[in-house]
Amino acid sequence: MSAADLSPFNSPFAAGTAGPSVRAVKDPFHGDLLEVSMGPQHPSTHGVFRMVVTLDGEIIVKLKPVFGYLHRNHEKIAENTSYLGSMPYTDRLDYLCSMTTNWAYALAVEKLAGQAVPDRAQYLRIIMAELTRLVNHSCLVGFLFNDLGTSFTPLLYAFREREKILDLFESLTGSRMMCNYQRFGGCRVDPTPEWLAAASRLVDNFPRFLDEYETMLTGNEIMLARTQGVGVLDAAKAVNAGITGPCLRASGYNYDVRKVDGYGFYPRFDFRVPLGAHGDTYDRYMMRVLEMRESVKILQQAFRDLPAGPIMDPKSKLRGFRPKAGEAYGRTESPKGELGFFLVSDGSPNPYRYRVRPPTLINLTLLEDMCLGHTIADSVVILGSIDIVLGEVDR
């Protein structure tokens, strides 16, 4: 078995550098390979993901991801539902960050219909998106440590902070997870000054939690040993495979849709994009932590500058929304990567084609390359550091 067998891609990046540190299995003492099917019910596959892993001892020599166990036909259902009716479904796409998914969909529909969004709504969207980023990243880090073998403690600390943000979401939108907050041309409800004050307080206190979290874990020797140098992702290969989000930036490639497209009012905000150097699991973990710190900065600016005004474009309609025939692709930087919605309208109240570009599915493209040569224990950690959510992978 050679590297070429495992990587049949003749892209310039695959040739020669096929990266995977697969051991050439030639030695006479070599035994049989063991095929283990991890998932769809496995504690560390973050849902119903399945990996068919071929092991040599504990070393992975082949890994095939199997999808579709949560393929709930979001796209087909959306083609039979009105544009508005799909909004609550987008909550359930990436169920950890409903607000950003809402926004991505609203963005695509606004692009399709050429709708404007008032300033206050733009700010509110950024507030919600960055709060969601805090939720997502803190959960991810907690789950990652669970994969690394902690007894839930970091996860529970992360969820403790998450609950505070969910309380905010709940008091604003009425639901903890499924916010259904964005509308085409604005947002659904306007937060009260008390809500904004509470959110601002929470955001100001958030770095304290992060500091404690980092004290607990970032310098931990076991954590360093388990993550540094594990699952290295080469930047050029990552670009070719369409890896986006923190995973790409951990490899040192500076590409953040918030900066590149400047959608929403992001160009008005002063924030930095952290970049890794090694592209390993540790970098991917740290990208999340540093992004949370940047999100806090964005949120503080947003609370400071939030303008008064309407939250809905007066021209927008709730019912009977029929965009002109045409198509549009809107993409945003969701906490997991580039989340895009491709919509084709034929002038009817339902989209003719509704396509979600799921960042996590495409980020899994290189899972095998990242895992090869590592142990089975590393594979769950690498998978955890990619940050998948099955609702989005399978849709």
Add this chain to the structure above:
Amino acid sequence: MNSSGLSLLSAHLPVAAAADGLLERLPLTLRDTFVQWFPAPTQWLLHHLISIVGILAIFGLFFAFTTVAERKLLGRLQNRLGPNRAGVPKFSFLPFHLKHKLFGLTQPFADAVKALTKEDIVPAAADKLLHFLAPVLVVAFSLLTFAVLPFGRNLIPVELDAALLYFFAAGSATELTIFMAGWASRNKYSLLSAMRALAQVISYELPLLLSVIPVVLVAGTLSTQEIVVAQGFWTFGLLPHWFIFTPWGAAGFLLFLVAALAESNRSPFDLPEAESELIAGHLTEYSGFKYALFFMAEYFGLTALSGLGVTLFLGGWQAPCAFLQFIPSYLWFMGKLVGMIVFFIWVRGTLLRLRIDQLTRLSWQFLVPLALINLGNAAFWALTGAWSGPLQIVRWAVSAALIVVPFVLMGRSLTRGQAPRTYRYAT
């Protein structure tokens, strides 16, 4: 300041006799009174049977409350309450019902009732005999180790001269039963876990033994009871002469802790039962009571190893201060044991798991050399037992340096290339 030999044992004895109060002798008195009712030829048997029943009862209960303590303490570590609503069952033939939930302390009994009555599943492809034997043997072996632990001044089930050897012989057999369980289950996860367990037992028996040898060297005996007796001194009646309060002892205790964590498959070395990777490892195919037996054996093993650590390094049943000797020795032992267990729970609530290659590397590249150096350190300590005055300070300094310098150097080489990083930003 002389703690190196048994030469002072005789000087120690009067103190012990003074503290040998009624409470101290209570368990023995009870046993003897009971045994006297029976004909003389059977008395030796009863004598031992009572010891066995006593250990089973006490440590059975101890196990039960360890599980609930673990759940509650982990809960507290994680900012939650943990089990607190079990209460007592409501019996309709009783005219009253205790509404109080008893802080959930009856939780383990509920778990026991459930586990006992749960359906027992043996996979069709499993090796039926081994599948059955593994849980039985694991409990048996882990219980055997209790035989040589001195629970109190007069409480030791079997007084063996080579108690330590016996302890390790019985203790390491539990890992073999894990292999049995993993092999017999015919499950791929179990098999992987079995291989891990074997790698672990090979790697960690050595540092565990090596961390204990300095104690043997200094105390000059393999008998656990005599090792405890050798620690029964106090400077000014306040500072106990436990082995942990010497440089080599502290290092040995740390090594022992790490190796004991690995030996008892506790986090961060719970690789055979790695939940996030191998489902439940060797336990994947065990249900009901068999699973409970494994669970029990794990805690028995933990308790026994903690007991050994207490015996060897923490002065066993000795009181920390001379004037506290009026408290019965077995209570001191249990107190220290509880302290050890709480520490293990604390570690479990904090740390993450090592990988199998890192686990073995930690053992062979770090723990084993360090334990060997510590052995030399202990030898130095034993040889310089006669130093006094300012030389004492030299003795302490040299001994401390002998262990700290290698620790730092080897620690650095072990973690070479691994450090927290700084990151650049794009704006």
Add this chain to the structure above:
Amino acid sequence: MSTPATPSPASAPQPFPAAGNLSDAEREELRRHGILLTSLEELYNWGRSNSIWPLQFGLACCAIEMIAAATARFDIARFGAEIFRPSPRQADLMIVSGTVTKKMAPQVVRLWNQMPEPKYCIAMGACAISGGPFKQGYNVLKGIDRFIPVDIYIPGCPPRPEALLNGLIQLQAQIKGERLTGPGAARHVRSDVTSEFPVPEYGEHDLSPPKNPAVWQPAPSLVRPTKV
């Protein structure tokens, strides 16, 4: 120990009467069962109801709320149910938390078959109950009760963690009311009720069979024959 001579009323399991506060009928019931058996039953049910270990098995969105129920704020551990076992062999309760797709359904049934008796199933959230918002999807199973029996249905999308705890409390009450003998005996002690269910197979267009008629019996009177 006396065995019941006459069949006890085949009513829904009722919570056990408060101790010392028995009505005549309940006393009669108690006498028929025998005090030893009743006490054993009570001890057994107390133990099981306070030690419900769920299977660590998350399907979709509801799984996050299930995890949230185990976290500090809601703390399912108070009920002794925080030990989420990843292996079905040690689990007592399957919380079907999320959309069961047709691709996943055989695995869910297999997991259920692998769990030892006594076992219980909570369908958490709209999707697990009926397919929920995704029920019109071609790959979505319209309710897990098409293949395995469900004890408690918790609607909501997703249900709050408190709703899950509420369902758990209901399940505890149900377990406490279970009988070991007699016609109203619990599922797992009866010989005429199977605890294993056929695993559906992947077909060319759908699962085959698409439902298990022995398990799934909707009330036909509620299907609307007309629509104005």
Add this chain to the structure above:
Amino acid sequence: MESLEQIRDRLLARFPGASVTLVINPGAAAEHSLLLGAAHAVEMARFLRDDPALQLDYCSNATGLDWPDKEIVETKKLSVADPAGGPAKIVEEKTKRFEPGYLEAVYHLYSMALRHGPVIIRLRTGNRTDQVTLPSFTPIWRSCDFQEREIFDLFGIVFAGHPDLRRILMWDEFKDHPMRKDYVDPDDYEWEPTPHDRVLERAKAHYPVPPPAPAAPVSPTPEAKP
């Protein structure tokens, strides 16, 4: 970035035999696209990726579209002179035209290096039944790997040159392509207590046969339950 017309012209200049058409998007987004002929598509895609001025190194989104066969009814108004000499009558003449359907694969390309995009390219199959093979772009952009498998699974476009073309979301035994517009989903509408529209149509097949006797036509509704 160059305009799409420029790109088209450069492509045509570079690949003389190829067909490249500009597809205009009438919507508000005005994201126009290039329709590439399948024969030279791979070379053109590689050119788009490697060309220093474009460097479209990142294929963000690849998806399928189904355009079913259409019968287009065109109405022509003809004025026919009245033979009786009256005013000319306007007669509507209807012509039916059959437009064959096709499947389409759409790729959204961006340049991460130069930070521009999107350039949208499309490929079309000959029809929806037997000529459904398109060249795979996975060797060019590996991000197309799972997405092309998904298109194969849900739309039934066969990608020649894909290294691992299997179903990805549905199981392997599955025969249909569910995202096509003419897909009929399995009939499991036995229990639909709140049916309307499409669901009602499907659910009606499972309704119990109404009692033949007209007496007491009880329509069982939830109100009727105990």
Add this chain to the structure above:
Amino acid sequence: MLGSGIIKGLAVTAKNFVGSYHDPARMVTEQYPEERPKLPEAYRNFPFLVTENATDPMGTLRCVACQICEKECPPQCIYIEKSKDKKPDATGKPQLYPAVFAIDTSVCMSCQICVEVCPFDAIKMDQVFEVAATNRFTGLLLNREQLAKPNSYFHQIHPTDAHEVDTRLAAERKAAEEKAKAAAAAKAAAAAAKPATPAPATATPAAPKPAAQPPTPPTA
């Protein structure tokens, strides 16, 4: 030094352990069945139908069976059958009413779109979440009687929203009355002018709330 990171971690967990005894921020458990969750006003779970009058819930439903919510409901969990006759609504105007109104809570995804599109403020979101059932067929399909809840209940769970709705409805009612009065006066005048032709008594429908208007946020 090796081990410093581990010791720091142990210190953090120890801090949390100690904090769980005195710091409410580090002991966040709410003991659910005894301690009720503090639901925010905006919290939504399943829809209910608002009735004006608690004593005659079926007679005073605000719902006029317009079936907009049925059409807009994304998972199609609402079922409405229009009545054959008309009943006077709160303003005294004869309106249709739902003969059958059922919501399948086993399907409902609590998205609130029915509330947003309802022009009559007839359907609102409830906050009851303890709805677990043992039979999904009979326990989770809610009919008209189970769904109807009085306006006072609406006031209780969403005070801000309810107040605003009531103010708006009162204004509409007043406008309708004035219009009716004006119409009656005009009719009387017309009747006085032309007593032979009886004018049909057409009540002007109360102008419903514009559908496109987003629900006004609670400003508590």
